[in-house]
Amino acid sequence: MNFRYDINGLRAIAVIAVVIFHFDPSWLPGGFAGVDVFFVISGFLMTSIIFRGFEKSSFSLIKFYIARANRIIPALAMLCLTVVLAGWFLLFPEEYEALGKHAASSITFISNFVYWQEAGYFDAASHEKWLLHTWSLAVEWQFYLIYPLILLALKPLLGIDKLRHGVLVMTLALLIFSISTSALWPSASYYLLATRSWELLAGGLVFLYPVKLHKNAARVVAWTGILLIGLAYAIVDATYAWPGTWAIVPVLGTAMVIMAGVQNSWLTNNWLFQPLGRWSYSIYLWHWPLVVFGYRYDIAYWWVAGIILSVVFGFLSYRFIENIRWQRIESLTAVWRAKPVWIGALAMVAGLTIMTQQGLSGRFTPDMQSLLASMSPSPYREKCHIDEYDNPRDACEYENENVTWAVFGDSHSVELAYALAKRLDEQNEGIKHYTFSGCAPSLLQENGTSRCTRWYKEAVADIISDDRIDNVLINHRYSWTLFGDHIPDYPAVPADANPERTARILRSFDAAINKLASHKSQVVIMYPVPEIARTVPLLVASKDLFNESTDQVIGTSKAYYQKRNAVILKHLNSANYPDSVKVIRPGDTWCDEAKCYAVNGGKALYFDSNHPSVYGAQALISLMPQAWLDKPGSNTGAL
Template identity: 85%
Template sequence: MNFRYDINGLRAIAVIAVVIFHFDPTWLPGGFAGVDVFFVISGFLMTSIIFRGFEKSSFNLVKFYIARANRIVPALAALCLAVLLAGWFILFPAEYAALGKHAASSVAFISNFVYWQEAGYFDAASHEKWLLHTWSLAVEWQFYLLYPLILLALKPLLGVNKLRHAVLALTLAFLLFSIETSALWPSASYYLLATRSWELLAGGLVFLYPVSLRESQARVVAWIGILLIGLAYAIVDATHPWPGTLAIIPVLGTAMVIMASVQNSWLTNNWLFQPLGRWSYSIYLWHWPLVVFGYRYDIEYWWVAGVTLSVLFGFLSYRFIENIRWQRIESLPGLWRAKPVWIGALALVTGLTIMTNQGLTERFTPQMQSLLSSMSPSPYREKCHIDDYDDPDNACEYENNNVTWAVFGDSHSVELAYALADRLARQDQGIKHYTFSGCAPSLLQENGTSRCTRWYKEAVADIISDKRIDSVLINHRYSWALFGDHVPDYPAVPQDDDPERTARILRSFDAAIRELASQKSQVIIVYPVPEIARTVPLLVASGYLFKDNTEQIIGTTRAYYEKRNAVILEHLKSTAYPDNVKMIRPADTWCDEANCYAVKGGKALYFDSNHPSVFGAQALISLMPQEWLESSGLKTGAL
């Protein structure tokens, strides 16, 4: 084909949108749809290559794969190796091991499956994954592998002329499948080829069903296509199921621009878009690690440097990596002749080595290793903490068969349970562990009101009926239950927009306390744990790289803690509980008058931005006087 200036301009329009969205989503909330534009372009180009080969009886599957590898692998492998090299100096072992895994999956083109299993694309944790954007390359490569095979299988049955009807049928079928699954399984739908393939196939339809337009008509069609793409960028955001029905807008817009084939339009063929279009693949590769770097170190106005560096690195990658004419090694068979295969293999082996060696902990001093190891959750979190209903009678019991305590609550109680069990084990007592993820107090609600209402009621009943249990420690992420996560609004605090709901949750909490206190010798309430500005690994990373200080790191201010938790703090202070209800106040040890700390004495109090680490939980349990622990043991005859 002759060089398509319109397609090259579309690439620029796509990459500009993606880069803007990732550096600041508020500027272009639907900018992620730029990926959909890329998919349509790829589908058009691949279909044209395959069908032209069919028409001339010259299509060679191996050569097709080698050409795709030459196009994609070198720049991708170079990026992965560069990020792995940088990670040696700045990433902690767990992060580095995860990066190794992600790099290996990226060059193996299975990263879309990996990220699908780990988290959603728009989750906060996505900003800690340096190669998250390679999911789209995995989708494209999977399409490149399967699409020609399917066409080759159908070609003898249908012939070349009727084969296009099969592509149309597949496009419609996968579109309907995508619309359905985007609503039911949004994360899977976002990442997987089955729900993205209709976009690539839609590009193929533009080639297979050409439309003849006069120049004036073509310009109108191109204009409408650009407007549709811009409309998607403007009206869509991360709350919409994607790629659902709304994805038709940018897909249709891109198809219209390609169909119009206007080569001299200033919309696509201008002094800015043409070079950006040529560099677009490499810009796309480099921009996301730069986004993550700025997020990791919380660099103010990072978008200025980040966008500039994205374009600069993109140009350099295009000039010195993409433009290299990779010669084949003629003495090797098949795909192994392609040198990019060996470059990808180097990145794959490097990533797997880092992953299997658990991030190469020996890179750090013993003091730093001690800090890093303190950022750990309970070893029983996966086994004993539930996210869906399970009979409370099945709750874990540890570290001693002489169960005298129950720990009850949401995910903020998990590490407290482990720390308490560890302390009780020294005097031959054990605990029973009742925790349900994100479970707000709901004792007085109707079953089915929330996903944990039934469990909450049954757990309280199970604790009461278990005569071994004499003491109960209860804890919740109270302000999350009342107002939601603190991260999106930090350092602002939410308003109480639903006082009736707040009152209902607090009544349920009090009812649980009073019911347990009436049946057990003591109930220990843990006050709110401070929620900090950023995750501990990110705070430590900034202290390690820029400040050379990891002994004591501020997590947030004492004023923020008190504002964020004002409702529950006032409630706990003003409510008259039975005499056998006692309190632990984390702020007494984790905060001073001005600040609340994420790291104290070279040890992390958290493993993320709100959950206590095992070390932090041990610090809280140490606030409990010994007589609180001995009272249960004495009553049950343990001591």
């Protein structure tokens, strides 16, 4: 096939969009659709290779696989090795262990499954995953493995002429499947081949159903295609179900540009886009770790250096890795001595070693190891904390069979439960653990109002009916409950856009407090825990990079804490609860007059940006007077 300047220009248009989106989504909210452009291009090229081979009776499945390995593995493996080496100096054990897993899954092309299971593509945690972008390479590789096998199986049944109709049917069927599943299972739909393959097959249809256009018509079609791609970049954003119906826009636009086949368009064939198109694979590989680096160390205006370095590293990778004249894999017998295979194997072994050795914690000083150990969540978090309905009667009980306390709330109560259980165990008592992720107070709501309304009501009823339980500790992430997650907004405070909803939640909260207090000797309310600017590991990493002291690390300002929690603080301070209701105020002990701390005395108070660590929870539970534990209800004071 002759070199296609239009396709090379499309690669540049795709990689520019992806890079801009990742460095600052506000500039190009739909820039992630550049990946969809890449998929269409790959589908066109792979289909052309396979069907040309069929027509000439020269297609070799082994050679097809080998060619793909020669193209993809060397640059990817070198990226993985470089990031793993940098991680030795930059990452803490838990982060390094995760990087090892991600490196091994990336080089074995299963990273899309790993990231699908871990989290969503657009969440905050994505900026802490150095190889997240390799999910798209995994999708492509899986397509390369399966697509020719399907065609080879259908070819004897349909013949070459009808085989293209089979590809058309598969494309339409998988498109319908993708649209229907994108809304129902957005994370799986985003990452997995089953919902992405129609995009690659759409590119194949351009080859299988060629359309001859006159020169002027071809230019109109090509420009229309570019406009459709630009429309997707500008209009869609992370809130759209993807790849759903809207994904048709960039896919159709890319298909139109390839179908038009205009080779001398100034938009795709120019002095800038042609080299960027040639370097696009390597630019794509290198840009995301640079994005993560800038995010990790919170570097101002990092996008300037980051975008420049993405292009520089992309060029160097293209010149010295993609195009290096090393031994290429030409046959199965040569696999064992081919450098791409050895480099890939080395990256896989390095990743697996780091993962199995739990991030090689011996790299750090004892003081740093102690600080890192204090960032841990409750060991019962995975077992006892729920994210979907489970009968409250079956809630966990620990550390002692003599249950006298219940801990009730959302995910911000998990570590408090563990810390309280440890303290109670010293006096031969235990707790029952009731926590539901993201569950707002909803005692007065009808079942079905939220995903946890039924559970919330049943949990309160179960606590009341359990005669063993005489004391209740209740806690929520109040700011999230009332206004939404703070991470995208920090340091701004979202306005109370729905005061009726806020009032309704507060009424339900008060109802739960009063109902529990009427049946139990003592109810302890945890006031809001400060939400800090960034996760504790990132705050500590920024200090450690410049050899600054990590004995005390500021998390946020006292003013932000008070402003962020103004509604709930005012409500709790003015509430007329029974005397048996006690309160604990984390802000009075974790903050001084101006600052709230993320690390104090060389110990982390959080394991992320808002959940108390086990150490932090123990510090909060230590604020409870022993009298509250020995003689419930006898002390009516408040901390």
